[in-house]
Amino acid sequence: MRHGSIPGARGRVRPLTLLGDEALRTPCREVTAFGPELASLVEDLFATMYAARGVGLAANQVGEELRVFVYDCPDDEDVRHLGHVVNPRLVAADGIVLRGPEGCLSLPGLEAGTERHDHAVVAGFTVTGEPVTVEGTGFFARCLQHECDHLDGRLYVDHVTGLRRRRVLRQAARAPWARRG
């Protein structure tokens, strides 16, 4: 690996926005400037994701309401997927629907069985404005759908229903990081 190419090595670990923060419920703006500020945001996202031991992170999870996410995520065959997408569009989410455990760095320590498609395709751009397409199956497809949701102001708990939903929302309300009052 080339020196200096480790994602996030030059990034700053930023505080995470948590459930209850408006930034998580605000649809993010399209990126229009592919300059050094965007590159530095992507670096910060990687640094923050790795510090929190996550597999994906969207920009509004560090309070930047811009359409960018990063990922370093295995699929069900243990193939590692590493990258970022600017202005992502979920162009396909299909295949069987699986309910599997899903968590989020904005609801730390919690998870809930969440239904997701087993296959997803995201089209967007790199930090330098080159078109990019990312395809995933299994857990990585789940990650791609989860991160696209973030940029539209949605959280995985929005997909959880019934008893599972009541349980995870109750746990969130009682969590040490929960906003009180």
Ligand SMILES: [Zn+2]
């Ligand atoms: Zn999340």
